Structures are given as C-alpha cells and as structure tokens.
Amino acid sequence: xxxxxxxxxxxxxxxxxxxxxxxxxxxxxxxxxxxxxxxxxxxxxxxxxxxxxxxxxxxxxxxxxxxxxxxxxxxxxxxxxxxxxxxxxxxxxxxxxxxxxxxxxxxxxxxxxxxxxxxxxxxxxxxxxxxxxxxxxxxxxxxxxxxxxxxxxxxxxxxxxxxxxxxxxxxxxxxxxxxxxxxxxxxxxxxxxxxxxxxxxxxxxxxxxxxxxxxxxxxxxxxxxxxxxxxxxxxxxxxxxxxxxxxxxxxxxxxxxxxxxxxxxxxxxxxxxxxxxxxxxxxxxxxxxxxxxxxxxxxxxxxxxxxxxxxxxxxxxxxxxxxxxxxxxxxxxxxxxxxxxxxxxxxxxxxxxxxxxxxxxxxxxxxxxxxxxxxxxxxxxxxxxxxxxxxxxxxxxxxxxxxxxxxxxxxxxxxxxxxxxxxxxxxxxxxxxxxxxxxxxxxxxxxxxxxxxxxxxxxxxxxxxxxxxxxxxxxxxxxxxxxxxxxxxxxxxxxxxxxxxxxxxxxxxxxxxxxxxxxxxxxxxxxxxxxxxxxxxxxxxxxxxxxxxxxxxxxxxxxxxxxxxxxxxxxxxxxxxxxxxxxxxxxxxxxxxxxxxxxxxxxxxxxxxxxxxxxxxxxxxxxxxxxxxxxxxxxxxxxxxxxxxxxxxxxxxxxxxxxxxxxxxxxxxxxxxxxxxxxxxxxxxxxxxxxxxxxxxxxxxxxxxxxxxxxxxxxxxxxxxxxxxxxxxxxxxxxxxxxxxxxxxxxxxxxxxxxxxxxxxxxxxxxxxxxxxx
Numbered sequence: 003x004x005x006x007x008x009x010x011x012x013x014x015x016x017x018x019x020x021x022x023x024x025x026x027x028x029x030x031x032x033x034x035x036x037x038x039x040x041x042x043x044x045x046x047x048x049x050x051x052x053x054x055x056x057x058x059x060x061x062x063x064x065x066x067x068x069x070x071x072x073x074x075x076x077x078x079x080x081x082x083x084x085x086x087x088x089x090x091x092x093x094x095x096x097x098x099x100x101x102x103x104x105x106x107x108x109x110x111x112x113x114x115x116x117x118x119x120x121x122x123x124x125x126x127x128x129x130x131x132x133x134x135x136x137x138x139x140x141x142x143x144x145x146x147x148x149x150x151x152x153x154x155x156x157x158x159x160x161x162x163x164x165x166x167x168x169x170x171x172x173x174x175x176x177x178x179x180x181x182x183x184x185x186x187x188x189x190x191x192x193x194x195x196x197x198x199x200x201x202x203x204x205x206x207x208x209x210x211x212x213x214x215x216x217x218x219x220x221x222x223x224x225x226x227x228x229x230x231x232x233x234x235x236x237x238x239x240x241x242x243x244x245x246x247x248x249x250x251x252x253x254x255x256x257x258x259x260x261x262x263x264x265x266x267x268x269x270x271x272x273x274x275x276x277x278x279x280x281x282x283x284x285x286x287x288x289x290x291x292x293x294x295x296x297x298x299x300x301x302x303x304x305x306x307x308x309x310x311x312x313x314x315x316x317x318x319x320x321x322x323x324x325x326x327x328x329x330x331x332x333x334x335x336x337x338x339x340x341x342x343x344x345x346x347x348x349x350x351x352x353x354x355x356x357x358x359x360x361x362x363x364x365x366x367x368x369x370x371x372x373x374x375x376x377x378x379x380x381x382x383x384x385x386x387x388x389x390x391x392x393x394x395x396x397x398x399x400x401x402x403x404x405x406x407x408x409x410x411x412x413x414x415x416x417x418x419x420x421x422x423x424x425x426x427x428x429x430x431x432x433x434x435x436x437x438x439x440x441x442x443x444x445x446x447x448x449x450x451x452x453x454x455x456x457x458x459x460x461x462x463x464x465x466x467x468x469x470x471x472x473x474x475x476x477x478x479x480x481x482x483x484x485x486x487x488x489x490x491x492x493x494x495x496x497x498x499x500x501x502x503x504x505x506x507x508x509x510x511x512x513x514x515x516x517x518x519x520x521x522x523x524x525x526x527x528x529x530x531x532x533x534x535x536x537x538x539x540x541x542x543x544x545x546x547x548x549x550x551x552x553x554x555x556x557x558x559x560x561x562x563x564x565x566x567x568x569x570x571x572x573x574x575x576x577x578x579x580x581x582x583x584x585x586x587x588x589x590x591x592x593x594x595x596x597x598x599x600x601x602x603x604x605x606x607x608x609x610x611x612x613x614x615x616x617x618x619x620x621x622x623x624x625x626x627x628x629x630x631x632x633x634x635x636x637x638x639x640x641x642x643x644x645x646x647x648x649x650x651x652x653x654x655x656x657x658x659x660x661x662x663x664x665x666x667x668x669x670x671x672x673x674x675x676x677x678x679x680x681x682x683x684x685x686x687x688x689x690x691x692x693x694x695x696x697x698x699x700x701x702x703x704x705x706x707x708x709x710x711x712x713x714x715x716x717x718x719x720x721x722x723x724x725x726x727x728x729x730x731x732x733x734x735x736x737x738x739x740x741x742x743x744x745x746x747x748x749x750x751x752x753x754x755x756x757x758x759x760x761x762x763x764x765x766x767x768x769x770x771x772x773x774x775x776x
Contacts (some may be wrong), residue, residue: 012140016133019157023129026176029168030121034058034109037170038090040070040078047076050098056116056307059090062107064098068517071104072097083172085229086238090475091172119305121167132160148197157189158183166308174230181226184217185245188252195279201264202272207259215252222248243299250291250299257283282317289314293375305371348381360402387767391634401625405520408525417533421453424490424526428502432515436503441496442467458501459484467497468710476527477519486511488523491530498530588615639674640665640701650685656714658685659698667703667765676739677701677763678708683739684712684759687732693759703765709762718751733759 037057043049048070070078074094083091090096097106136153143149162183168176192207192215199206222245227239264276290311294304310414355375364660365373365732407427414420421439428437438454442461449464462482468475474480474497479488492498500523505511511519552574563626591612595605634642640662647660669677681699688694694716702709735748740761750758 014135019133019161020401022161022179023133023164026164026168027122027126029171029173029176030117030125033091033168033171033173034093035121035167035171036093037498038064038070038091039088040084040090042079043319048084052302054307054448056120058093058109061114064107065100068105068106070096070100073097075695082233085583086233087172089170089172091170093401101365117167117591120330121170125164125167129160129164131329133158148201151190151194151197155187155194158186158190158447158503162187176231178227181242181245182223184249185223188249188256189216189219191255193254195260199275202275204263204267204272205265219248219252224694246295246299250295253283253287253291273606282749286314295464305375321574344382344385347385348378351381352378403520404525407522408702411525411529414529417530418453420526420529424500424522425454427522428500428519432502432511433507434503435503435506436501438501439490440499440501442499444471444495444497452498454501458503463487463499463501466500469496471492476531477520477523479516479523486516486519488519490523490527491534494532501527584615584619584622588612588619591615611763633676634678636678639669639677642674642678643699643701646682646685647680649691654685654689656688656694657696659696661698661700662702664702665708667706667708669708669765673743673763673765674743676743677708679739680761681712683736688714688716692718694756706765708763710759710763712759713756715756718755 003194012212033055035057036059037054038050038059040048041051049057050064050068053066054709057579059124073079073081073084074092081092083089093109095106097104099105133156134154137151139156140153165176165180165183169180196206196209196212205563222241226238226241226245229241260280260283262278264273267273267276289306292727293306294308294311298304298308298637307540352374356370359373359499394476408422410423411420414423425437425439428434434455434743436455438456438458439452440449440458440460441452441465442449447464447468449460451458466487471479474489474492476489476492480487485501488500488502488656490498490500500562502519591608594600595612597606600608626713643662644660647658651658656672684699685697688697692714694714695711697714700711710723736759737747740763743763745761745763747762748760750760
C-alpha cells in the first residue's frame with residue numbers, strides 16, 4: 003500500500019512537471035520574442051539599449067539608441083514589463099523615433115526560425131531527454147536515496163533551460179519557474195556531491211554550509227518573486243543579476259572544493275571519481291558561467307548567447323547518469339590527455355585563422371571575441387570527433403587493414419602456408435612488381451628463395467647481412483637498391499628476410515605503406531616464432547623418446563593433462579550414451595519379467611539376459627570410475643583412494659591394506675591426480691603380473707613432504723631388468739607421472755621377493771603451468 007502511494011505521488015509530480023514544460027513551450031511558440039532591452043533616459047524617454055540578434059527586432063533592423071514612443075497603441079511606461087523588467091514583450095505594434103523620424107512596426111508572425119530553434123526545439127529536446135533520464139534512473143535505482151537528488155537536479159536543469167525562452171517573453175509564471183529552477187540547480191548539484199561522496203567516506207562539505215546554500219538561494223528566489231509582482235525601482239534587474247552571480251559563484255565554489263579534495267585524495271582510489279566530477283563541471287557549466295553569465299553581469303554583454311551556452315548543461319546529467327547507473331567513471335586521464343593535445347593544436351590554428359581574417363574584415367571587439375571562441379571550440383570538437391569516429395582511418399587506411407590477415411594466420415599450422423599467405427597479402431595491398439621471402443644461411447653466407455618471385459637482389463642482401471649481422475634483429479628494416487628488406491625471423495643458423503621491390507610507378511613507399519609493412523612483419527614474426535617454439539618442443543620430445551631420456555617436467559605435465567582431458571571426455575561419453583542405453587534395455591527386460599503369464603522357457607532366458615545387462619552396466623560404471631576419479635576434488639585423495647581400493651578388493655583375489663592415518667597434507671589438483679593414477683597403475687600391475695596375495699599401500703605426510711609407499715609379496719623381477727621392457731612399461735609411466743610434478747621415485751625388487759615402490763613429493767614446491775614455461 004505504501005509503495006502504491008509512493009508511485010502515485012511520483013506520477014503526480016511527473017504530470018505537473020510535464021504540464022509546466024508544455025506551458026513553457028506553448029508560450030514560446032505563440033508569443034513573439036521581441037529581443038529588446040530598454041532603459042529610461044534623462045529625458046524620460048524609453049531608449050533601446052540592447053537588440054538580441056535572434057529576436058524579432060533584429061530582423062526589423064531596429065537599432066540601439068532608438069526611442070520607443072508607442073507600444074500596442076499606448077505609451078511604454080503604461081506596461082509593467084517595461085518598468086519592472088526593462089524589456090519589451092507581448093508586442094503587436096510598436097512606434098520608434100530615430101533621428102527625428104517615426105518608424106512604425108507591426109508583428110505579423112509570432113515566431114521565426116532562430117527563436118523556434120533556440121527557445122523551443124532545443125530546450126524542449128533537452129527537457130524531454132532529462133525527463134527520460136529521470137524516469138529511467140528512478141526505475142533502475144529507486145532504492146538509492148541519492149537518486150532522488152539527481153532526479154531533482156535533472157528536472158531543475160530541464161525546466162531552467164525550457165523556461166528561459168518563455169521568461170524572455172515577460173511571462174510572469176515562466177519568470178518564477180526560471181528563477182526557482184536556476185537557483186535550485188547549484189543547490190541540488192552540491193547536495194548530490196555531498197551525498198555521493200559520503201558513500202566513499204569523503205565529506206564534500208559540512209552539512210551546515212549545505213543548509214546555508216539552500217537558505218540563501220530560496221531567499222533570493224522569494225525576493226525575485228516579490229519583485230515580479232511589486233514594482234520597486236530596478237529591484238528585479240538587481241535581483242536577477244544577483245541570481246546569476248550566486249549561480250556562478252556556487253558552481254565555482256563546488257569546483258574549488260573538488261580541486262581541494264582532489265589534491266587531498268589524488269594518491270588514493272578516489273582520484274578518478276574526483277577527476278570525473280571536476281571534468282563534469284568544466285564541460286557543463288564553465289561555458290555558461292564564463293562566456294555568458296559573468297560577462298553579462300560585469301560588462302553587460304554575452305560572448306555567447308545564453309540559449310547556446312546553456313545547451314552544454316546537457317553534458318552533466320548524461321555524465322551523472324553514467325556515473326550512477328554504471329557505477330563506474332570515465333577514463334578522464336585519457337580524455338584529458340587527448341583534449342590537451344587538441345586544445346594546443348586548435349589554439350595554433352585559431353591564431354592563424356583569426357590573424358588571416360584580421361586583414362579582410364572590420365569587426366568589433368565583441369565580434370572578434372565571439373569569432374575566436376567559435377573557431378577555437380569548433381576545432382577542438384572536430385579533432386576529437388575525428389578520432390572517435392576514426393574518419394582518417396576509414397577514408398585513407400582501409401586498404402591497410404590487417405584484420406583479415408591476422409584472422410587467416412591464426413588458422414595456419416604450417417610454415418609453408420604462412421609464407422604463401424604473407425606473399426599474397428603484400429601483393430594484394432601494395433602496387434609492387436616483385437616480393438620474395440629469402441633465407442640467409444649464416445655458415446655458407448648465401449641466400450636461397452623460400453617463397454615468392456625468383457627475381458630478387460641476391461648479392462646485395464647477402465652483402466648487407468654479412469656486414470650488419472650484429473646490428474640486425476627481428477623486425478629490422480633496411481633499404482637496398484630497388485626495394486625494402488625486413489627481418490622476419492632468425493634461428494641459430496639462418497635469417498629469414500622479406501624483400502619488397504619498389505612500386506610499379508617508381509614512387510617511394512609513403513608513411514602509411516611503411517607503417518603497414520612494419521605491422522605486417524610484426525604479426526608474421528610472432529607466428530614464425532611460435533612455429534620455431536613448436537618445432538623445438540617437438541624435436542625435444544622426439545629426442546627424449548628415441549634416446550630414452552627424461553622429458554622436461556612441464557612437457558610431461560602437458561601430455562598427462564591432455565590424457566586426463568581425453569579420459570574425462572571418454573568417461574562422459576560412456577556415461578551419457580552407452581550406460582544410458584544399457585539401462586533402457588535393462589528396464590525393458592525388467593518390464594517383460596513382470597508379466598506373470600510368461601512361460602518358464604521364456605522367463606529363464608530373460609532372467610539371464612537381465613543379469614548380463616546388469617553386469618554390463620556395472621562394468622561401464624566401473625570403467626567410468628577408473629577413467630575419471632570420483633569426487634577427487636570434493637572429498638580429497640584419501641577418500642578417493644579408499645573408494646578405488648574397495649573396487650579392487652571386490653574383484654581381485656589379493657588382500658589390500660590401506661594406511662592413511664598420518665596423512666594431513668593439502669595437495670594441489672595435479673599432485674592429487676598423480677597419486678591417484680600411480681596407485682591405480684600399481685594395482686593394475688599387481689593384478690596382471692605380481693601374483694601377490696597381500697599388498698600394503700600407505701600415504702603419510704610430514705610438514706611439506708608427502709610419502710606414498712607400495713609393497714606386495716608377489717614374484718617381483720630381477721633388479722637389473724630395464725623399466726622399458728614390456729613387463730615393466732607400467733613402472734615407466736608411473737615414473738614419468740611422478741617426474742611431471744617434480745617428485746622422486748625409487749623401486750626395490752628382487753626375483754620371487756615382491757616389489758616395493760617409494761615416492762616422495764613436496765607440497766610447497768611451485769609447479770609452473772606449461773604455458774608459462776613456453
């Protein structure tokens with residue numbers, strides 16, 4: 003019930019705000035924006051002091067210094083908006099006096115293109131976007147109290163911008179809304195930061211100062227409302243200037259406070275949050291404060307019209323929406339670095355452009371200032387958008403895109419295929435005659451063609467590499483007569499070179515082409531280096547197998563991991579396919595046996611079939627268990643070994659004694675799996691070869707040392723029997739598994755005296771992944 007009431011209140015306020023917004027839009031579209039400021043001179047005449055360039059008066063060529071003698075058939079001082087606001091509004095007809103001549107004007111259309119854009123369309127768009135932001139953020143995070151302040155800030159910004167056009171038309175209600183919303187914007191802004199930084203244990207400012215800001219702003223708003231309905235000299239104009247000044251000073255205060263906290267927390271994790279807040283103020287409010295509000299208060303002119311500079315306010319709500327919804331900040335360091343670069347370049351270009359224009363125009367200081375600001379800001383925006391949209395790359399470097407090449411070489415598995423693909427890429431992109439891949443033999447100091455065209459400067463390449471061999475490295479570029487050479491890869495006995503002949507039109511390679519070639523060589527050299535590593539690994543494995551040498555532990559671990567992965571896949575396939583199929587047939591036979599009308603001649607074969615199917619099911623289950631150790635990670639090595647030994651006890655004739663009371667070590671996954679597989683392999687050997695009647699398996703730990711011992715009373719084997727013999731291949735596999743985790747193993751046996759195996763592991767030994775070793 004409480005939630006429904008809360009929703010109704012929110013909807014009610016939203017409807018009120020939308021009605022106010024529609025009313026403001028209606029006023030701007032039905033009332034003419036005259037765009038005249040007037041002041042009573044020493045002769046009691048109402049003199050025009052300012053003509054807004056987007057207003058009706060500017061289109062009628064009305065000038066400053068003209069004297070208004072009549073408005074709508076009455077004298078000017080009979081209208082309250084003339085005396086209280088010092089502006090002309092609600093105009094149908096006007097007569098002015100200029101140089102002794104009377105000029106009469108009539109309003110034919112209530113609006114024009116400029117006022118429609120700056121007073122209605124643009125403000126209405128900003129207002130609707132902010133209302134949409136407010137609804138979205140309320141819907142997403144209504145439980146967060148800071149969201150309500152942010153929504154109030156959005157609404158104040160939207161109403162303040164939208165009501166400005168109606169306020170300029172001397173609508174009293176619009177002036178009240180504009181005054182209230184404008185003064186609430188800095189209040190809500192500071193309040194939001196107060197609450198937001200509180201969540202990060204940062205006191206933005208003391209609460210009493212926040213209350214004081216609200217009180218002062220509300221008091222100034224009330225004074226402004228009073229001056230609207232009660233004429234007290236030029237009180238309204240003074241209060242309006244005071245509001246603009248307070249608005250500017252309060253945002254400058256926020257900026258100073260943020261700078262103070264930034265300096266205080268610049269070496270902490272709060273630094274990006276403070277940077278984002280400072281960036282938001284600078285981008286959103288500084289144009290309005292420094293280019294509109296303060297120049298208007300101090301000098302009585304606006305460097306940029308308020309309708310234009312106020313549009314920057316949209317950036318701050320967008321920024322806050324991202325901040326609260328995404329719960330993360332922009333990469334301001336990157337943005338600032340780019341903006342600083344573009345600001346410097348734009349400053350130089352602006353100086354050149356303004357300097358050239360100076361010789362061809364005769365502008366006032368105000369016009370010069372506006373032109374400089376417009377040029378400077380436009381250049382920064384153009385440069386930044388060019389980088390964001392990647393226009394230069396799209397227009398000029400599309401042909402130098404390496405996406406397809408990188409995608410293709412990722413699938414190549416042979417060096418010869420890479421050679422052909424590299425040659426093909428160079429031919430397709432560059433307008434060249436010949437391209438070759440050349441191999442330089444260091445011992446013979448001669449070159450041979452690996453791929454590409456047979457025409458290449460053999461002697462020049464050989465001579466250059468002979469003299470500059472010590473200075474060359476992978477990726478090095480050198481020029482020889484008629485083309486460019488790049489070092490692609492290097493081995494102990496050879497160097498591989500890409501030779502690209504000059505272009506068909508005999509022009510040199512430009513900067514983009516050379517950059518593309520360097521990147522292409524970089525991509526290819528990585529793949530070549532990987533091929534060399536793979537070839538080296540393959541050769542090491544081959545030599546180890548051929549010479550019966552010990553493989554590196556990381557290589558053994560890689561092989562065993564691949565083996566375990568395949569075991570797991572096979573176990574899963576057996577369980578999900580063969581086992582389930584056998585269970586289906588078992589249940590079908592079971593259903594047939596439930597029929598009491600079956601004859602004995604049919605029932606007995608079915609019972610035998612049922613037993614056979616059950617035996618197959620058990621065999622598949624046992625195979626799955628052997629392939630994939632059950633619950634090894636969940637229950638630990640002791641429980642897994644107990645289950646394994648129990649399986650062997652149930653089907654083998656020998657007795658197994660398992661001792662694990664002194665085992666308390668925490669094993670890694672690799673070590674636990676190795677111990678499990680070692681015990682499994684030892685029991686398999688005992689089942690096949692030992693003829694033992696009693697086996698003792700013990701696991702124990704002391705500190706970081708883990709001991710595994712196996713002993714049986716079987717036939718054993720002569721101590722000089724090589725492990726590689728057919729009978730002892732199981733022990734070779736066990737030793738390799740132990741070596742893979744850098745353990746040690748000893749085997750003791752004599753003929754007719756059983757076998758004893760002792761294995762030692764270290765749990766504190768850091769075992770690197772094979773990918774890290776490679």
